Amino acid sequence: MHLLKQFSFSKRFPEIEVVGSAFAGKQDDLIPLSFGFPAPESLPVDKMTAATEAAMNTQGRQALAYSGGTGPKNILNWIKERSKLREIEATEKEIIVTAGSSQAIDLITRTLTDPGDEIWVEAPTFFGALKTFRLAETNLLSFPIDEHGLRVDLVEQELIQRVKNNLPLPKLMYIIPNYQNPGGVNLSIERRKRLAELAYEYNFFIIEDDAYVELSFNKNYTPAIYSFGPERVIYLSTFSKIIAPGLRLGWAIGLKEIIEKMQILKIDGLTSVYVQEVTKNLLEQIDMDEQINNLNSIYLSRKNAMVSAIKQHFGEDVSFHEPQGGFFLWLTFPDDIDTSEFVDAAMLAGVSYIAGKHFFLQNEGYNHMRLCFTFCEEEIIQEAIKRLAKTYYEHVNSKQMIEEAN
Structure with a gap:
């Protein structure tokens, strides 16, 4: 029997408490x-079963190959068209399909930040994003929310003080603008516009995590922050909340240069082309x-x-x-x-x-x-x-x- 020697884990792992x-x-x-x-x-379930059968009957070997069948291209086109409801105009080269929006957060973080860079967030915010930012060894600062969402005025005050005192500015601002997780509040249109203006003025990027946008009980939809600042906002959404989380399909929309870098870091290649084929068939069956x-x-x-x-x-x-x-x-x-x-x-x-x-x-x-x-x-x-x-x-x-x- 071999005597096991001590070993160490990567120093990337911060002390993150398990959510019991x-x-x-x-x-x-x-x-x-x-x-x-x-x-x-x-x-x-029933429609997904039919969509899966159709994927095998119509695309078969292509859907099971690395590059997939017709699914990936059709999913890109669906995202492009659906995003217009959020007043987002994007080309296919400005969209990347990811394994859920959490992978998109990770790819953006690794694309745009180095250890020690600043990421600013809401307080409270999604603990999964906090975990990603901590693993990337970034410095985090939070700003409170109220009934109208992120206190953008406090963000602006901090930016002004940072410039005045020659302190680091943020590389990223992470925000959930609609039915915020966990606060349930929506960012007002005035604050969306101002936050986008600040991103241009102080040269940082906004991660707009919009997973819940479709789930509006009163059918009031505010334009995405992206619509006010497409060169400084990376928009995320997902099929998890509107079809099924088990699909693990999300997407990011941003500058072509950023999407290209994210694709380089995405070492798994195209996101499950078979699942995209099935999802494409499902989207053709249902009235969204x-x-x-x-x-x-x-x-x-x-x-x-x-x-x-x-x-x-x-x-x-x-x-x-x-x-x-x-x-x-x-x-x-x-x-x-x-x-x-x-x-x-x-x-x-x-x-x-x-x-x-x-x-x-x-x-x-x-x-x-x-x-x-x-x-x-x-x-x-x-x-x-x-x-x-x-x-x-x-x-x-x-x-x-x-x-x-x-």
Whole structure:
């Protein structure tokens, strides 16, 4: 038997905390309000089966080869045409199809930054993006959001001070403009325009992560930030939220020079040409507007069920911005509450959520939690909130008893 010697992992790995409750899935009675999953019944299983059969019958060997059949070209054209709804005009050479939008974030980061460069983000923001930026060894700075999205005025103030004091400027600004993850807010059109102007003035790029744009309950669509600054914005979106996350198909739209560099770094070549072939066939079968309307009908009902249950079981003890689209509701507790302290208790009670601290750079956000309203049916959501409230009040009472005893 060989004696194993010690070995070391790459120094690229920073200390990143695993998001605990989000990975809990084996408890039989667990109601998952943690990760952002679509409604299971919304997944087009029958049509996907037919699309897969068509891929083999019509493209067969080509679809299984490295360069694929007709799928990749057709997907590019679909993205180009669909993007016009966001007031985005792009050529095929300005689009790259990726393995989900998360791969696009990684490719952009590695294309435009070196270790030590500045990336600025919202607070709170998507923890997956934070993980990517940390692995790239960049320096991160965050700016708060309000009911109108990112506080662009604070970004501008920081840029002015950086220039005045001869300090580094950002290479990238990462933003989720529609139904922000986790805040659920939308960036106002005035702030979109101003942020694009600042990107030109101070020569940084904006990563516009627009995964939730189609999921608008009131069908109000604001032009993409990209439409105000195409030379300084890289626009991302995905099929994950409108068809199925298992496809792992997303895309990025940006300057041809940037897309070319991203393609060089994308060592896996073309993104699953077979999956693109199947997706192309599916898109030919379905009415996308009808698909979106169906999703929004389901998600609006489930969001309303969650809002109603929170008001019933928490009353005035919590607050939240009621989102008009997307996947998530961002719950705010009193300042002295740390939601990470009762994650495990909630799991034992049969409900999971993501504690607020995971969405921030600094030691903040402890009195928040993110809840997903899209996966579970209404009555299950109501039961989950009931369990969550019971867990919370037991936690509060326990804290009070300990404080009184001391």
